[in-house]
Amino acid sequence: MSALRMVILGRQGSGKGTQSLRICEAHGCIHVSTGDMLRSAVAQGTELGLQASKIMDAGGLVSDEIMNGIVAERFSHSDISEHGVLLDGFPRTVDQANALERILGSLSQDLRIALNLDVPIEIVTQRMLDRRREDDTPEAIRRRLELYETQTAPLLDWFTSRDLLSTIDGVGTEDEVFARIDAAIGARS
Numbered sequence: 001m002s003a004l005r006m007v008i009l010g011r012q013g014s015g016k017g018t019q020s021l022r023i024c025e026a027h028g029c030i031h032v033s034t035g036d037m038l039r040s041a042v043a044q045g046t047e048l049g050l051q052a053s054k055i056m057d058a059g060g061l062v063s064d065e066i067m068n069g070i071v072a073e074r075f076s077h078s079d080i081s082e083h084g085v086l087l088d089g090f091p092r093t094v095d096q097a098n099a100l101e102r103i104l105g106s107l108s109q110d111l112r113i114a115l116n117l118d119v120p121i122e123i124v125t126q127r128m129l130d131r132r133r134e135d136d137t138p139e140a141i142r143r144r145l146e147l148y149e150t151q152t153a154p155l156l157d158w159f160t161s162r163d164l165l166s167t168i169d170g171v172g173t174e175d176e177v178f179a180r181i182d183a184a185i186g187a188r189s
């Protein structure tokens, strides 16, 4: 079977991270989370980490130029071509989606599916307030959700126009949601 290349989209707090781990466990693909990559740069105190930490704390977006570079570099590692990938947190803007298309094109790879994990704003807001992550202040949460609507939601049309989008109802137990995701991936395999 050829390596699966997938994207998962969804509001912050939609359960993307949890479901991503399960998807990659089931399909053997590499989970590439740009949020995790940035948090690890912050923890290591690298130049990138120093730049990113203020932006992340304020709920902003790291620049497309930086993010596109990080992802292009990650795709140059052979594990992705061998095992496939689930991109979590990227693309987050139309510019990043165009960059992804270029990166994949240059490697003669294509995407199988873009999963849109759909959870209403009121539910994700409550989930984020409950989980109390350090960067989850009410102001940062509001800012991130606002950026999702303005910057990331347009990607739904971008993926739809390429016939790649599958919207999954993200409200339910972890198992229920995973079963829906797995069915959507199966339907495109």
Ligand code: ADP
Pocket: 011, 012, 013, 034, 035, 036, 038, 055, 056, 059, 060, 061, 062, 063, 067, 088, 089, 090, 091, 092, 096, 144
């Ligand atoms: P969440 O889904 O809770 O926002 P992530 O782990 O995906 O968490 O990302 C955490 C933060 O990292 C984001 O709020 C943003 O500041 C930054 N970030 C992650 N991915 C990107 C990206 N593709 N473009 C710009 N900023 C990003």
